[in-house]
Amino acid sequence: MSEPTLVDAEGEGESASAGHDVGDHWNVVAADLLEEQDRKAPAPLVLEDDGHDVVLEADRFADPNDLAGMRLLVGGDERAQILAGHGPDPTTADLKYDTAPCSAGIPRRSPPITRFAGPSRSRPTGTASPIVATVGIVGLGLLGHAIASRLLAGGHQVVGYDVLPDKVGALVAAGGKAAASVVEVARASEIVCTVLPSLATVEVAIVGRGGILDGSRPGQVVVQMSTISPALTERLAREVEARDRGFLDCPISGTSAQVARGDGIVIVGGDRALYERWRPLLETILPRALYVGRAGHAMVVKLAANLLVALHSVAAAEALTMVKKAGLDPTLVLDVLKSSAAASRMLEVRGPLIVRDEYPAQMKLELFMKDLHLIQDAARDAGAALPLTDVAERLYAAVQQAGHGGEDLAVVAKVIETLNGRA
Numbered sequence: 001m002s003e004p005t006l007v008d009a010e011g012e013g014e015s016a017s018a019g020h021d022v023g024d025h026w027n028v029v030a031a032d033l034l035e036e037q038d039r040k041a042p043a044p045l046v047l048e049d050d051g052h053d054v055v056l057e058a059d060r061f062a063d064p065n066d067l068a069g070m071r072l073l074v075g076g077d078e079r080a081q082i083l084a085g086h087g088p089d090p091t092t093a094d095l096k097y098d099t100a101p102c103s104a105g106i107p108r109r110s111p112p113i114t115r116f117a118g119p120s121r122s123r124p125t126g127t128a129s130p131i132v133a134t135v136g137i138v139g140l141g142l143l144g145h146a147i148a149s150r151l152l153a154g155g156h157q158v159v160g161y162d163v164l165p166d167k168v169g170a171l172v173a174a175g176g177k178a179a180a181s182v183v184e185v186a187r188a189s190e191i192v193c194t195v196l197p198s199l200a201t202v203e204v205a206i207v208g209r210g211g212i213l214d215g216s217r218p219g220q221v222v223v224q225m226s227t228i229s230p231a232l233t234e235r236l237a238r239e240v241e242a243r244d245r246g247f248l249d250c251p252i253s254g255t256s257a258q259v260a261r262g263d264g265i266v267i268v269g270g271d272r273a274l275y276e277r278w279r280p281l282l283e284t285i286l287p288r289a290l291y292v293g294r295a296g297h298a299m300v301v302k303l304a305a306n307l308l309v310a311l312h313s314v315a316a317a318e319a320l321t322m323v324k325k326a327g328l329d330p331t332l333v334l335d336v337l338k339s340s341a342a343a344s345r346m347l348e349v350r351g352p353l354i355v356r357d358e359y360p361a362q363m364k365l366e367l368f369m370k371d372l373h374l375i376q377d378a379a380r381d382a383g384a385a386l387p388l389t390d391v392a393e394r395l396y397a398a399v400q401q402a403g404h405g406g407e408d409l410a411v412v413a414k415v416i417e418t419l420n421g422r423a
Contacts, residue, residue: 132155132156132157133156133157133189133190133191133281134156134157134158134159134188134189134190135151135156135157135158135159135189135190135191135192135193135281136158136159136160136161136179136185136186136188136189136191136192136193136212137151137158137159137160137161137171137185137192137193137195138160138161138162138182138185138192138193138194138195138196138205138212139162139194139195139196139197139201139205139226140160140161140162140164140167140168140170140171140195141162141167141195141197141256142256142361142362142364143195143225143252143256143259144160144162144167144193144195145167145170145171145174145256146256146257146259146260147193147195147225147252147259147285148160148171148174148176149174149260150259150260150262150284150285150286151281151284151285152174152175152176154284154285156281156284157176157177158171158175158176158177159176159177159178159179159184159185159188159189160176160177160178160179160185161178161179161180161181161182161184161185181210182205182210182211182212182215183210183211183212183214183215184215185212185215186212186213186214186215186216186220187215187216189220190220190221191220191221191222191223191278191281192212192216192220192221192222192223193223193224193225193250194206194212194222194223194224194225194226195225195226196226197226197367197370198370199228199229199232201226202224202226202228202232202236203232203236206222206224206236206239206240207236207239207240213239213240213243213245216243216245217245218243218244218245219244219245219246220245220246221245221246221247221248221274221278222236222240222245222246222247222248223248223250223278223282224236224247224248224249224250224251225250225251225252225266226251227251227299227302227303227306227370227371227374228299228374229299229374229377229378230296230297230299230300230303230378230381231296231381233249233269233295233296233298233299234295234296236295237249237270237295237296246270246271246274247270247271247274247295248268248269248270248271248274248275248278248295249268249269249270249295249296249297249298249299250266250267250268250269250270250282250289250298251266251267251298251299251301251302252264252265252266252267252285252286252302253265253267253302253305253306254286255349255362255363256362256363257362258349258362259285259286262286262287263286264286265286265288265289265290266282266283266285266286266288266289266290267290267292267298267301267302267305268282268289268290268291268292268298269291269292269293269294269295269296269297269298269299270294270295270298272291275289275291300378303371303374303375303378306368306371306372306375307375307386307389308346309346309409310368310371310372310375310389310392310393310396310409311388311389311392312344312345312346312347313346313350313409313410313412314392314395314396314412314416315344315346316344316346316347316350316351316354316410317354317410317412317413317416318416319337319342320333320334320351320354320355320413321413321416321417321420325420330354330355331355334347334351334352334355337351338351349362350408350409350410353408353410354410354413357413359404359407359408359410359411360407360408361406361407361408362408363408363409364405364406364407364408364409365396365399365400365404365405365406365407365408365409365411365412366400366405366406368396368409369393369396369397369400369405372389372392372393372396373393375389376389376390376393392412395412395415395416396409396412398415399411399412399414399415402414402415
């Protein structure tokens with residue numbers, strides 16, 4: 001095996017003096033690159049393999065943690081060495097970038113090469129170029145389809161299953177692949193996401209007969225993105241990890257429409273190393289995947305976010321009803337309020353629905369009622385009083401009972417109007 005050479009921007013080579021041994025991940029070599037704590041890379045690092053480049057945009061990383069867990073797929077199923085000469089001994093897992101772009105030759109015995117496109121310039125600062133992966137999605141409703149669309153747009157392959165054939169058809173039309181069952185999704189993918197409407201469906205899909213675990217392999221990862229209880233999240237994590245699979249608690253804060261355009265966050269709980277490993281993929285779905293602690297903690301944060309969604313939406317309905325009752329133009333007032341100290345995301349997202357009195361579902365009220373009850377249950381478990389949430393739950397329940405469960409949760413404005421009509 002010949003000694004690799006580092007080549008700077010001017011093409012002048014120098015022998016590498018130290019090696020960093022990296023392991024394999026499935027059928028490809030995986031390289032972990034960690035930036036030194038006090039340094040910011042001024043230029044990209046290019047790993048060049050037989051003329052096929054895999055580019056790490058090192059100059060776009062503002063936080064050294066952003067490089068932790070980076071996996072670059074360079075082809076081959078043998079162990080390899082990455083040698084570097086622009087900094088301290090790479091066996092310390094630190095790399096300094098003191099020069100212009102450089103490339104590290106990667107000797108290996110296996111000839112096949114996997115070609116990966118360079119990173120998208122549209123990705124935000126502080127995010128890594130994602131691994132190209134086959135992602136399974138169980139549940140292709142509004143949010144599941146939005147997640148699939150983001151992954152497909154990011155260059156990933158998506159295989160999905162839903163109990164409703166038209167949902168699977170929509171995925172295929174978008175460029176994804178159909179699976180005939182949950183087990184088939186697990187067998188065909190490297191990582192499996194669940195985006196389902198209820199606690200029961202999530203539990204059956206992951207640990208039930210014919211579920212993800214039945215079709216999975218050791219080391220495979222389950223990413224649970226549905227809104228469920230923290231207690232069920234913790235139990236599912238234990239059961240999945242007991243089978244030597246990985247588990248990430250990854251609820252999304254954002255409506256399906258917001259996610260489709262890349263607006264929102266992924267809240268992440270679970271093993272920190274697993275999060276770092278899959279963070280680039282999660283940030284293909286949404287630009288920010290924020291780690292908050294162990295499995296179950298992310299779900300608590302998601303419920304807290306949904307608590308604010310519930311209260312802010314009711315508050316927007318009250319405010320806009322008041323200005324209409326006072327004879328003002330609600331469209332004009334909405335524009336004013338969105339620029340005022342009272343501005344909120346829910347005022348921006350749901351204010352227009354309330355003004356038009358049209359409620360196409362971004363988050364169906366009947367599903368949001370489940371979330372409200374999860375919030376109340378979690379608060380009881382934590383010993384926290386939620387007086388405003390309890391009042392809001394009764395308002396949402398009233399409009400659901402009036403037959404509006406399939407509409408967006410902003411339809412709560414109708415019960416506010418009814419109360420005003422009785423006044």
